[in-house]
Amino acid sequence: MADDRFHVYDTTLRDGAQQEGLNLTVADKLTVARHLDGLGVGFIEGGWPGANPKDTEFFRRARTELDLKHAQLAAFGATRRAGLKAADDPLVAALRESGAPVVTLVAKSHDRHVELALRTTLTENLAMIRDTVSHLRAEGQRVFLDAEHFFDGYKSNPAYALEVVRTAAEAGADVIALCDTNGGMLPDELADVVLAAAGTQARLGIHCHDDTGCAVANTLAAVRAGVTHVQGCANGYGERSGNANLFTVVANLQLKRGFDLVPRESLADMTRIAHAITEVTNVTPNSHQPYVGVSAFAHKAGLHASAIKVDPNLYQHIDPAEVGNDMRMLVSDMAGRASVELKGRELGYTLSPQESRELVERVKVLESQGYTFEAADASFELLLRDTVGGDRRRHFSVESWRVIVERPAGGDVVSEATVKVHAKGERIVATGEGNGPVNALDKAVRQALERLYPELARLELTDFKVRILEGSHGTQAITRVLITSSDDTGEWSTVGVDENIIEASWQALEQAVTYGLLRAGHEGE
Numbered sequence: 001m002a003d004d005r006f007h008v009y010d011t012t013l014r015d016g017a018q019q020e021g022l023n024l025t026v027a028d029k030l031t032v033a034r035h036l037d038g039l040g041v042g043f044i045e046g047g048w049p050g051a052n053p054k055d056t057e058f059f060r061r062a063r064t065e066l067d068l069k070h071a072q073l074a075a076f077g078a079t080r081r082a083g084l085k086a087a088d089d090p091l092v093a094a095l096r097e098s099g100a101p102v103v104t105l106v107a108k109s110h111d112r113h114v115e116l117a118l119r120t121t122l123t124e125n126l127a128m129i130r131d132t133v134s135h136l137r138a139e140g141q142r143v144f145l146d147a148e149h150f151f152d153g154y155k156s157n158p159a160y161a162l163e164v165v166r167t168a169a170e171a172g173a174d175v176i177a178l179c180d181t182n183g184g185m186l187p188d189e190l191a192d193v194v195l196a197a198a199g200t201q202a203r204l205g206i207h208c209h210d211d212t213g214c215a216v217a218n219t220l221a222a223v224r225a226g227v228t229h230v231q232g233c234a235n236g237y238g239e240r241s242g243n244a245n246l247f248t249v250v251a252n253l254q255l256k257r258g259f260d261l262v263p264r265e266s267l268a269d270m271t272r273i274a275h276a277i278t279e280v281t282n283v284t285p286n287s288h289q290p291y292v293g294v295s296a297f298a299h300k301a302g303l304h305a306s307a308i309k310v311d312p313n314l315y316q317h318i319d320p321a322e323v324g325n326d327m328r329m330l331v332s333d334m335a336g337r338a339s340v341e342l343k344g345r346e347l348g349y350t351l352s353p354q355e356s357r358e359l360v361e362r363v364k365v366l367e368s369q370g371y372t373f374e375a376a377d378a379s380f381e382l383l384l385r386d387t388v389g390g391d392r393r394r395h396f397s398v399e400s401w402r403v404i405v406e407r408p409a410g411g412d413v414v415s416e417a418t419v420k421v422h423a424k425g426e427r428i429v430a431t432g433e434g435n436g437p438v439n440a441l442d443k444a445v446r447q448a449l450e451r452l453y454p455e456l457a458r459l460e461l462t463d464f465k466v467r468i469l470e471g472s473h474g475t476q477a478i479t480r481v482l483i484t485s486s487d488d489t490g491e492w493s494t495v496g497v498d499e500n501i502i503e504a505s506w507q508a509l510e511q512a513v514t515y516g517l518l519r520a521g522h523e524g525e
């Protein structure tokens with residue numbers, strides 16, 4: 001069970017699910033809950049039982065299907081309707097019957113919202129809070145209260161906003177989470193309001209939206225001002241611009257402020273967990289996300305690399321391993337000798353100063369022609385091998401290739417490719433038919449080489465991207481082709497550039513096959 005003195009409260013399955021385009025099934029929610037529990041958060045808000053069948057079902061299935069090691073489940077819902085008894089409100093009943101040990105009630109704390117949105121009196125709103133909290137407490141549930149629009153409410157009517165906090169605490173709510181619902185606050189003004197709310201003596205929490213890009217900063221400012229309960233969402237999911245990113249909040253508090261929030265080994269699993277959750281949500285991971293993004297510790301500038309060569313801490317705020325991430329060197333026209341030397345080391349090669357100089361020059365010239373090695377790791381390694389070993393990658397040489405694309409009268413378009421290659425002392429001529437010219441070339445080259453290199457059967461082209469580099473030349477523009485290939489154990493990318501799209505594709509394809517053969521253990525002749 002997590003430490004009760006400071007709460008890490010996740011609301012991915014409720015507020016995170018309010019993100020446009022994010023739709024979770026009950027099974028997805030159960031999976032995300034397991035990942036969050038693996039991270040060691042204290043509370044997982046599972047949804048709003050009674051508001052929709054899926055959330056009700058989630059709490060029903062959670063009873064038997066979730067075996068949480070750290071976290072407690074929280075059911076979210078609103079205070080009773082105006083004019084109704086809490087015990088008679090069907091939505092309050094759904095919270096009671098959810099089986100969740102914790103209920104988080106959302107309550108209005110902004111006078112204008114009470115009058116305009118709830119269409120009731122300020123006094124009745126306080127009664128709704130008091131009744132609902134005390135009813136659920138009497139039923140044996142722990143109650144937290146989300147004071148909706150607290151900061152805007154405080155600006156409008158400070159005495160009323162504070163009265164909401166007091167009323168909830170006196171009725172038995174353990175934590176009053178102050179919500180920046182519209183996400184419009186900045187850290188300094190938010191901290192001042194938290195300090196004012198601390199005068200109520202209630203235990204305070206914080207729930208921030210990211211509409212000013214300050215949700216994490218606001219959360220940290222609130223902690224500094226005394227809150228002991230932080231809410232947020234995995235990967236910063238949430239309505240509009242999202243919620244405070246819980247991963248960033250936890251990493252900041254634990255690594256920069258010395259809080260002991262999640263087990264050290266769980267923090268070191270954070271990058272994996274963040275990505276595992278994106279697999280479930282089907283939301284493309286933000287590669288630039290602090291701490292856990294794939295680019296969070298990727299270095300492109302040559303000057304950075306030259307300092308990192310001496311000491312990685314010179315250009316990194318933490319050791320990436322603390323959050324389960326890795327440092328990566330990117331090679332591009334911004335590289336220097338140190339960049340390629342370190343990248344070489346990452347790939348298992350030791351480059352001499354002369355080789356590094358030569359390689360960096362080749363990279364810069366090729367990038368000026370349109371190649372990109374940052375996105376084509378395998379092409380860079382082949383270039384490196386050429387540089388250090390003097391063309392060590394000849395598994396086959398190409399005499400010629402030809403592609404015919406034809407649409408016979410009344411028929412479908414067909415492509416046919418012929419390749420003439422030399423490999424292991426043989427001259428081989430092979431043809432392939434495909435639904436497009438690149439597919440036909442791919443089949444022809446496999447047809448030519450598979451007898452000599454049977455491992456090629458495991459190689460698969462998984463992605464093919466084309467980009468026009470100089471649009472001003474219309475159909476004569478320079479084309480860049482990036483191919484991603486995979487085998488049983490991983491994937492790699494290669495690049496080709498030419499005015500002719502088929503030649504650019506062929507370059508990327510030839511390198512993809514060569515690299516695949518290297519991976520299969522063939523050093524080449």
Ligand SMILES: CC(=O)SCCNC(=O)CCNC(=O)[C@H](O)C(C)(C)COP(=O)(O)OP(=O)(O)OC[C@H]1O[C@@H](n2cnc3c(N)ncnc32)[C@H](O)[C@@H]1OP(=O)(O)O
Pocket residue numbers: 015048050051052078079080081082106107108117118119128148181
């Ligand atoms: C800031 C936040 O993100 S809070 C979470 C918001 N999340 C959601 O709204 C998602 C789930 N919501 C729903 O499924 C639906 O809105 C329901 C089931 C809750 C309510 O649906 P409906 O009964 O059709 O009402 P509708 O959504 O139109 O209006 C909400 C009602 O709740 C009332 N209400 C709003 N906030 C509160 C509150 N804190 N306490 C009590 N009642 C409230 C409104 O005044 C309105 O009442 P009315 O029916 O008398 O007009």
Ligand SMILES: CC(=O)C(=O)O
Pocket residue numbers: 015106146147148149179180181182207209
């Ligand atoms: C409760 C909540 O999600 C908010 O006020 O933003």
